[in-house]
Every structure is written in structure tokens, then in C-alpha cells.
Amino acid sequence: MKITVGMFGFGKAGSCVAQEILKDDICKLKWVIRKSKKNEGDYASRLLGFEGDNGKIYSIDSIDKDAFFKDNYVDIIIDFSINSAVETYRAAAEYGTRIVSAISNYGEAQLNHLKELGSKTAVLYSPNITLGINFLIEVSKVLQRIVPEADIEIIEEHFREKPDASGTALRIAEDLGLDREKHVNSIRVGGIVGKHEVVFGLPNQTIRIIHESLSRAAFGQGAIYAAKWLIAKKKGIYTMEEAVKLSFARNIKVFNIDK
Amino acid sequence: MKITVGMFGFGKAGSCVAQEILKDDICKLKWVIRKSKKNEGDYASRLLGFEGDNGKIYSIDSIDKDAFFKDNYVDIIIDFSINSAVETYRAAAEYGTRIVSAISNYGEAQLNHLKELGSKTAVLYSPNITLGINFLIEVSKVLQRIVPEADIEIIEEHFREKPDASGTALRIAEDLGLDREKHVNSIRVGGIVGKHEVVFGLPNQTIRIIHESLSRAAFGQGAIYAAKWLIAKKKGIYTMEEAVKLSFARNIKVFNIDK
Amino acid sequence: MKITVGMFGFGKAGSCVAQEILKDDICKLKWVIRKSKKNEGDYASRLLGFEGDNGKIYSIDSIDKDAFFKDNYVDIIIDFSINSAVETYRAAAEYGTRIVSAISNYGEAQLNHLKELGSKTAVLYSPNITLGINFLIEVSKVLQRIVPEADIEIIEEHFREKPDASGTALRIAEDLGLDREKHVNSIRVGGIVGKHEVVFGLPNQTIRIIHESLSRAAFGQGAIYAAKWLIAKKKGIYTMEEAVKLSFARNIKVFNIDK
């Protein structure tokens, strides 16, 4: 049995994710919906150098939203497009299609919209879909519990065009109770794929936890991991942290360091 | 009540540790035993800019080992000297003095000697006495369990004169089951106090956990933490890991990343 | 006018370089010679997602070496294959084809062979073809002149399968007069594209110069830069350092730091 997948988004990240799905043994890429009309009617598989016709490309303006998601049913939609896409695939949720969304800049209304879908199907929402990033977040939470007196700063580096602070960095700030204006430092230079560093400063020692994405394929692998996990879940809203079961933060005993 | 402390070693690390003990509210530095005859009869407190006469300095060749440890009883010996010192303070263990040893290059006979002392008193042995380093070790063990397929390398940087690989780096290698010849990379330049980095490499992402000591005072704070913890323990051999109760590694669930 | 290019090598690095050549306005990829018979007769352009038929793929065993280089004359051969390829394109040099070789592990005989070609055509040889790496090398030489008493270590990180120390790291060691066995530290983990760090240690300060390749496209851009520079040169052996004219090291005045 294969898990059928529909993709939203075919930009820098989206096409890398599509590539990983095409390589995967269990997932099968059925279609790709993108904003522009470029390559409409082509197959993502062919464009990415694979054999066979997989991942037919549709422009979002060319589809009949209700009929499309019924006629082209998939088990999972993976969304690496833009924050307004959530309004498009409401009908898909009605048909039981599960949703993995990696969008990092939802507005409040859009986020509510996504949560509503959780009453109809299983939805996993995470702006930080690489597994390593979730390790970084969980370990940082542990370290903060161990040394609550440590000063903490977040440094994130991305390619020059990336707007705003990274959703992941904001999430780390939120999880650690840090003011995002003050403690998230965004570096935008050249072609850096993605680097997140959490610095813990104590009077006589510094601890750094650093995650570097080497290629956007890491997003694809995270999304596939999430998709396979979500396929067995009931309706509801889930997070990547739940998917990776990084539960260790809950169980550790606390000690004091460097006071 | 004060915890009385005797120090072995008054070199680069030893004198920094003495300084932290002198600042501590609960510990009281009674004496310092060193190899050379330099400053014999002086007080460590005066040499380090403190008021009062604390930490009288003795040369190891000037003391009568049996009588000394009885007449100058201390609750704890903290050893930052050399690997042969363990043979000197056997008598102290007989009188119930507890031992904190931070020596990193014991030979097998010396290590056995130290373990024997554990049948007479409480002994804590750790070549990596800073608390942050123990966090680094424990977190690395967790990450290895989560992503067993990751490649792991250890990089340690220290001041130019430091001989051999650091005891801490070797310990990390041992704990992670890595060949120390192949996977411990030692950088010796200038005046670097101490930096340990564990690099986890996956096909599309890299995770780094880095600990930097900013000053040898971190060793003193670790040693004081260990001393206070050890004072309530029964005879036996203990490790810093036990002292910091970083037990979280035992409780986490395992998942796979980036396959 | 276009510069016609023939490529040797179509592996990880080679295909990335081919891709950059295919994107370039001035270079035209005429053929690719590879070791295996895979994709023989196909076009690199099609395999890499470009329109048009460019870069026809030949297996090295299928070509008649003398006739091939005459019948398929190119202005430049760019070699990202293996160290024995140099023996193959001797005939090309006779016809005036220029050579850019980025091979890092030539044996002595092969290196002599390459130098002989320099008596027939213009040859640029550099195992470190990215422009940034050459900056790192030149700046390191300057800093060593400024602070000759600094301790220097080289750390290089690459993907797990890369054998031996990197040619670039060895070159840096040679240029700085460092024993390569002692001072080159090779980290092999996961999918790291390529990172070189030169650490200068002084008693109270450390200076690090770090170059990270984010994608192998950097090699292609360096190779294209070298090709365009070489096209106007007379016969002889050249280096990337000459191509980038990083001549500043020769002109600076020396001062002493941190003694």
C-alpha cells in the first residue's frame, strides 16, 4: 500500500520536498498545486529528473476546488506554499484527507481556519519540520530548566531573501519564554539554507546548541516522517514535537549550575 | 557549619579553584598542598588578594603524610594536581576525609588506587568537572539514541601547552562508543581555556553541541558543587554525572531521523 | 562568441559544475566524459532539467582518444573526475585545448604529466577552485606574517564518504609551513558540503577564518571564472591564486601582536 500525497507549493522548498516524496518507497506523489501557471500539465517527476509520470502540476486558479479534492483524492496534503493556501483545501478535509502544514507565517484568521480543519481530519502544523530542529528545541527547554539563571539568545541565519524572523526561531523564543523582539537575532546573507543557534550564557561557561540544514531535502524528510505518523491518527491538531515523541523534557530532575 | 577543604594543586587550574573556594560561603579552605616549594608557609588567601589567613601552603615533600592528614583534618580533599597525588592522601581517607578528584590522566594502577579509597570514604572522580560539560555529555548520549545512524566527531580546543587529548573528550568518546584515535580531534593553540564540540552529521542536517569554558573558575564551581553533594554520601565511588542527576537520558523514547 | 567546454567527470561535483556551465551565458557545454557507461549518449542538459541538447555524455572507454579531441574540439577542458584522467587528454592539449584541473589527489607522476601539458597549452591547476577558499588562504598567509608566534590549526569538515584529508586543507598547511599530519584535522560526518577553518591562537585572543561551501555550484562558478581567465593566457602552468590576483599578501607591512 502507498500513501498518496498532494503537494501545495513548488518553489525552492516545495520542489525539494516533492523530490524527497518521489524518492520515498511508501509515499506516492499524485499532484502538485502551485500559484503560477508555469509547467501546468507537466509532471513534477519529469521536471525533477525522475522516470514515470507522477505529481501532475496544476495552477491553483485552474482547479474547481470542491470537485478537485474529491476526484483527485489523496491521503495527505503537504503544504509548503503560502499562508492563504489553507483556505483552498477545506474541501479536502471534508473527504478525510489529512493535512501537514509547514507554513510559518499564518495570520490569526488563517490559523483559526487550520484549527477548524482539525475538527474534520488529522492536521499536523509545524513551521519547523526538520527533525533536528525539534531536538534543538526540546534540548533547549531541558537546559533552561537545569540552569534557569542562564541568559539565552537565539541566532538564526538564512538566505538573503527570507523575510522576517524565521518561524522556528520565534517558536523557540516562545517555548523558552523569551521576548522575540529582544532575543531573536536574524542574519540574512547569501544562500544560507538555514541555521539556528541557541546560546546559553553563564558567568564562566557558554553552551551552544546549533542546527544547520544542509539542503531543503531535510524539510522533505521531516514532512514524510510527519505524514507517515499522521496517517494513523484521529482527527485533531498535532505538532511535530508530538510526532517525534521527544518526551524526555518532562522526566528530568533539576539541578543548579554555576550559581 | 563550614565544610573544610584541603586542596591538592596550585597551578593554573588549582589556584582558580582555590579562589572560588575562598569566595564560597559554605566551604573553608584550610590548606593547599603543592609540588614545588614556592610560597611555602604563605596563605593562598593572601596570594589571591583575599583578607584573612586561609589555605596555608605546604610543599608535598615537607609534610609527614600520616600525621598531616590527622592533625590537619579536612572534610573534603579537592585534587587538581597530578596523577600521582592519589598515593599521598590514602591516610586522609582512613580518617574519613572525602575525595573529589579532577585528574584526567590516571594510569591503571593509580585508578585502582583511587577505587580502593572508595572502600574507605566517599570518592567522586571526574576529569570533566564543569557542570556544562556533563550536560553536553548527557545530551549527546540522548541524541545518539535518537539518531543512531548519525556520524559523530568530537573537537576539543585547549591552550597550546595542554598535553594529550583532553580527558573530557576521551570520556565523551567512551560514552558514545567511538574510537578515540579516530574521532577525537585535538586543537592546541594559544590560550584557549577549554572548548568541546560534538558534531552530529546527517545527510541533510548537522547538529552541534558546544561547551566553552570562559575561565577556570568554572572548574572551581563544579568542584564546589561536587564537594557539597559528596559530603552527604556514604563510602563508594561516584561520578559527576551522578552528582548532577542528569537522568533524563534514561527516560526518553526513541525515534528515527533523516533516514 | 562562446567558449566551448568539455567536462571530465559527472559525479557529485562534476554534475553540479556541468549545471553551472549550462546556465552560463558565455560558456557552452559540448560534451561530458565519464568513467561509467551510465547515460551514455544522453545529454547532460536534459538530465539536469535544461532545454536543448548540450553536453553529450561519453564513457571514457568508448572514445578513440586521439580522434575524439580533434573531432570534438573544445576551447577548455574542465576536469572534476579522477587523478588518472590527465593521461587521457594529452591529445587535446596538442590541439590547443586549455585545461582547468580541480583534481586534489594527483600522484607525482600524474602531476608531472599535467606540468608537461603546460608546455603545450595553458593549464590551470587548483584543488581548491572556489574563490572564497583562495581568499581564506591568502588572508591566512598575511596573518601568519603579522603574528608569526601564533599557533595555527586547520579544521576541515566534509561529507562522510570523502576519503583522506581535503586537498585544500593540505594546500593551506603547505602554504603556512605546517606539518600536515599534525595540524590538519579532518571531520567526516553526514552530508557537509565543505567547510575549512583556520584557527590562529594567541595567549589572549583567537582569530578564526572560516569558509563554508553551501553547494557544489560554488565549484562550478570557480571553474567558470578560471576558464574565462585562462582563455586569454599563453601556454604555461597557472594557479587559482594567480587567477584571482590576490596579490595583497606581498605588499603589507608587518607588525607584532600580543607578544
Added chain:
Amino acid sequence: MKITVGMFGFGKAGSCVAQEILKDDICKLKWVIRKSKKNEGDYASRLLGFEGDNGKIYSIDSIDKDAFFKDNYVDIIIDFSINSAVETYRAAAEYGTRIVSAISNYGEAQLNHLKELGSKTAVLYSPNITLGINFLIEVSKVLQRIVPEADIEIIEEHFREKPDASGTALRIAEDLGLDREKHVNSIRVGGIVGKHEVVFGLPNQTIRIIHESLSRAAFGQGAIYAAKWLIAKKKGIYTMEEAVKLSFARNIKVFNIDK
């Protein structure tokens, strides 16, 4: 012959600088002027563990400014105190005492005041007195000329209490023509002595130049270097860059990278 030195400031940095002066063979610390009345009448030498009575400590409110600088003439004043101290030592300049100021946050009036002193004596002003930092600045300027299209960000890390962005980071931003609000990222955690990193980002490669101060002794060594250089200079305003004669930036030829 000795160079006699008077110090302004005896805080974290000031006392480290005093210590280096006390160790130096050519400099002789005559007095220290500080803001508080703490240790007034004591000798810096004794407080810092040296033999002999050197560096008598005065509170700034206890001295008669005109008479003091005549009666206690020194060849050089080294100022690691606060931005208002410049108003105090005007009289010293009249007597020919040279000035080395490492103050990083002068207001405009104070800076003008300092410049006026340059019409009476030789004044060297540098908020970034370590020699390595000046190397970092000069090399960054070179690299910017080589790759003008590179994106540049500055990251500076210091101990938690350090207010505002570091003077050095602002200077780098100014020298590279970068908006200081946008491109200087300040990390304030724990006890970090001082780290400055300049990141150059290109589409496929990143270059980082990093300077780390391991101890404030580096400031002292820089100040002593500056003092010895300044002693032979005529009246005027000088910079550390001039003192270290890092003139190489002027001589290099420009090439383009990674376009």
C-alpha cells in the same frame, strides 16, 4: 629608560590592563585614578599580587586636577574609565603627557574635547584596542572590496551587563558602510569576554572572520603596544589602525567572486 604610565579606570578592564602594565619591562605604572574611593592610597601592584609599590590609587574627587598632573607627571595616560574622564586630563596634555583612550561611547562634545587635546599632545583613540580586532576590520574591508555583492552581517557577543552595541562592532559597521541598526547583532549572555564575527554571504558560499578575546589582558597588551608606538609621535590624533600599520588594504587588486 622606562615609560611612565598613569591609568584612568580600575574596573573589570582597567585592572586587567594595569596588571599587564605591571608585568611589562618597559612601562612603569605610576598611578591609577578611579571613580570610587575604594582602595584609595593602596597600590595597584599589591592589590594585584605583585611585589613593590607601583600604581598608587587615587579617587578622582580627591585630586587637584591641575597640580596633580604636574606633580605626578607621566609619559602616557591610558584611559579605560568612562567617557567623562577626558575632561579631567586636559591639564596633563598641557604638560606633554600623551593619551591612549579606549573609551567606546563618547558623546560628540567629549569626542571634540579629545580632538582638541590632539593639538597639544599625541592622542591615540580606539574603542577597539586589541590588535586582532584591527586585523579583523582590515581584512573585512579587503573582502568587501573583492566581493562587493556579498551580504554582510556583524555579530558581537559580550557579557550580560555590557550596555549598548559594542564600540568595535559599530566601528566595523561604519568602516564597511553598513547601517548599524540593521546589521549589528548584539548577543548579551553570561560572562563572554568579547567575540566579534563578520559574516560574508554569497549565493553558494559563506566566509566568516571571527575574533575572540579570551581575557581582558588582550586589551592591556594592545594598550601597551599603542603606548610604545605613540611615545615617538608628534602631537595629533591617531588611530590603532595607524599604529598597527595594516596598510595592505590599499594595495590589493580587485576581482569578482560568485556573480
